[in-house]
Amino acid sequence: MNFADSEILISILKDNGYTSIDDYRNADLILVNTCSIREHAEQRVFNRLNEFISLKKRNPFLKIGIVGCMAERLKEQLLNKVDLVVGPDAYRSLPRLLQEGRGIDTVLSETETYDDIIPVRTDTNGITAFISIMRGCQNYCAYCVVPYTRGRERSRSADTIVGEARTLFEQGYREITLLGQNVNSYHYGSVGFPALMEQVASINSLLRVRFATSHPKDISDELLHVMARYDNICKSIHLPVQHGSNEILKKMNRRYTREWYLDRIAAIKNILPSCTVSTDIIAGFCGETEEDHLQTLSLMREVGYSAAFMFKYSERPDTFAAKHYADDIPEEVKLRRLNEIIALQQELSLASNEREIGLVQEVLVEGTSHRNPEQSYGRTSQNKVVVFDNLPAGSYANIKIIRCTPVTLIG
Ligand code: SAH
Ligand code: SF4
Numbered sequence: 001m002n003f004a005d006s007e008i009l010i011s012i013l014k015d016n017g018y019t020s021i022d023d024y025r026n027a028d029l030i031l032v033n034t035c036s037i038r039e040h041a042e043q044r045v046f047n048r049l050n051e052f053i054s055l056k057k058r059n060p061f062l063k064i065g066i067v068g069c070m071a072e073r074l075k076e077q078l079l080n081k082v083d084l085v086v087g088p089d090a091y092r093s094l095p096r097l098l099q100e101g102r103g104i105d106t107v108l109s110e111t112e113t114y115d116d117i118i119p120v121r122t123d124t125n126g127i128t129a130f131i132s133i134m135r136g137c138q139n140y141c142a143y144c145v146v147p148y149t150r151g152r153e154r155s156r157s158a159d160t161i162v163g164e165a166r167t168l169f170e171q172g173y174r175e176i177t178l179l180g181q182n183v184n185s186y187h188y189g190s191v192g193f194p195a196l197m198e199q200v201a202s203i204n205s206l207l208r209v210r211f212a213t214s215h216p217k218d219i220s221d222e223l224l225h226v227m228a229r230y231d232n233i234c235k236s237i238h239l240p241v242q243h244g245s246n247e248i249l250k251k252m253n254r255r256y257t258r259e260w261y262l263d264r265i266a267a268i269k270n271i272l273p274s275c276t277v278s279t280d281i282i283a284g285f286c287g288e289t290e291e292d293h294l295q296t297l298s299l300m301r302e303v304g305y306s307a308a309f310m311f312k313y314s315e316r317p318d319t320f321a322a323k324h325y326a327d328d329i330p331e332e333v334k335l336r337r338l339n340e341i342i343a344l345q346q347e348l349s350l351a352s353n354e355r356e357i358g359l360v361q362e363v364l365v366e367g368t369s370h371r372n373p374e375q376s377y378g379r380t381s382q383n384k385v386v387v388f389d390n391l392p393a394g395s396y397a398n399i400k401i402i403r404c405t406p407v408t409l410i411g
Helices: 002-015 039-057 069-080 091-100 146-150 158-170 193-201 221-229 246-251 258-271 290-303 320-324 331-354
Strands: 029-034 063-068 084-086 103-105 128-132 175-179 208-212 236-238 276-283 307-312 360-368 375-380 385-389 396-400 408-410
Touching (some): 002 029, 002 063, 002 091, 002 128, 029 039, 069 103, 069 146, 091 103, 158 175, 175 193, 193 208, 221 258, 258 290, 276 290, 276 331, 290 331
Parallel strands (some): 029 063, 084 103, 128 175, 236 276
Antiparallel strands (some): 360 396, 375 385
């Protein structure tokens, strides 16, 4: 999401006469696009910031700004460190604040979607790109800072999304990922997410479509049937479960049970037999017992995730959990449980990859392998990375899978 937001920021700045350069040490403006999701993310920004601030000794004209979620969360507190503080809905104010030399705008909007801004694609392979389609979240999961830093949920018009996707296809892009905090909660006028997916997938059968991140509550049968109808809608779903215990899910305010989630997984396996499912998991949430933790492990096995992002619970100020629950799981217990989750996922990822050996998969070639210039890499519809002998980027190839590691297929 921040990657996509940075492309919007660069576009706004370019329209106002700024250009980007490769070496930040020669810049007159450095913006740090930040994440508040865990304390560790914020700590890394503070460490990096010291390095940027020290550059002011060399260049007294240097302006430093913090943009994104930390700007929204910490507001004025940051002004004693940096010149500009701009929240995720206020990027259009940047040129004005830059003219004033110093300032803050952290007003959250109920309507801002930046839908008229054409992102400047950066750091891209020219084959795959992100399109941001909705912003914000008001689900208020007990642990999560997002509703406070990114404001209310709002969607962008379907016409501008389809237009952006079509332009990308004409420029040679072959895969787009529709992005949103809860991408499948998308709703604009009478167009819901399944209808939007159909519109985007209909642009051209050579344009692959992915989406992230889905909220389990909106993974409807209707959406799964649309996915089944279009070969170019990729068969992989990122469906964060967070936890395997009903007790903890309730405290987290996820508003589904383990059984309800597993029913959605059964629907995916039934309607989309080849589809992989990946997830996010939090270990060591407030009051988590050993039994709760075992429930997470058993759920992981039951689903057989192809991949997972796994985190230790990190208390975020002002969230429901911070106000009402004690962050009472000792650090070493959190860490041990997290490590057990990671070890299990490695096993599941390897098993998921081993099931591919011997199959022929359609791969979109993305570029040359970083390790070996004689080889290319690309991904299968199931979002698995495959390495194989050189082929032109942007082409589709049927690749036979012959070996694998837990993270890569070799074909
Ligand atoms: N909207 C998505 C998730 C977005 S946040 C959803 O609801 O599924 C990305 C991930 O960060 C979450 O899925 C969660 O696993 C993790 N996360 C969020 N807050 C956290 C916290 N306080 N501590 C640890 N992990 C957290
Ligand atoms: Fe955070 Fe929950 Fe919203 Fe996801 S759905 S962004 S976890 S509050």
